[in-house]
Amino acid sequence: MSSRFRAELALALAVPRWAFRFYLRYLPVIGGLSLVPAVQRLVVVNWAEQLPGWLATATEVLVLGVRILLLVVIWRLAMRGVPEHQQRWGTASAFATAHWPSLVLQGVLLSLAFLTFDLLAEHAVAGLLPESARQGYLAVLLMLKNPTVIAFTFVWLVGMVRQVFGSGVPEPAGRGRRVP
Numbered sequence: 001m002s003s004r005f006r007a008e009l010a011l012a013l014a015v016p017r018w019a020f021r022f023y024l025r026y027l028p029v030i031g032g033l034s035l036v037p038a039v040q041r042l043v044v045v046n047w048a049e050q051l052p053g054w055l056a057t058a059t060e061v062l063v064l065g066v067r068i069l070l071l072v073v074i075w076r077l078a079m080r081g082v083p084e085h086q087q088r089w090g091t092a093s094a095f096a097t098a099h100w101p102s103l104v105l106q107g108v109l110l111s112l113a114f115l116t117f118d119l120l121a122e123h124a125v126a127g128l129l130p131e132s133a134r135q136g137y138l139a140v141l142l143m144l145k146n147p148t149v150i151a152f153t154f155v156w157l158v159g160m161v162r163q164v165f166g167s168g169v170p171e172p173a174g175r176g177r178r179v180p
Helices: 003-025 027-046 053-079 089-098 100-128 131-164
Strands: none
Touching: 003 027, 003 053, 003 100, 003 131, 027 053, 027 131, 053 131, 089 100, 089 131, 100 131
16 A cells, blocks of 8 residues: 555545544534434324325425534534634645545545445345334434434534645544544
8 A cells, every 4th residue: 555545545534533523522512403303304204194294394494404504503613713714715626636535535435324324224224124114214214314424424524624625634632632
């Protein structure tokens, strides 16, 4: 393995490590906001036939609004302390040109996560279950994915932007090091 590839791999892996620490640090906020879509998915998937169509649609709009709010909150928390001059597209372009392998590796990692948690968990496993259990399984799975997989993916994507802007995703210097 070449030293350049190792450096790009380390750069790519720094983002999910940062995202994990960030996610844990802000779990009450991230989890709290994610509870709205989690409960909505559980109710709508489990009891879709009993809900009026307008209510299902209204809750989808609510979920969209909460997810946008979650993304904004994650962005604001993650970019706190990052100087405005680092948030320029010129910096992002220079990073993408110099470190495109790192970005490709992160794309591969995110794709693997998608394959695992969407295609495998939602479709393959559900296909193995008896028809009578599939709806309940899907409802619980979607409820669990909202505060975990979906929220963590938002944090990871914001971490990628942080890194691309040159703000970095610092590694912990030791115990007690705080994530922005």
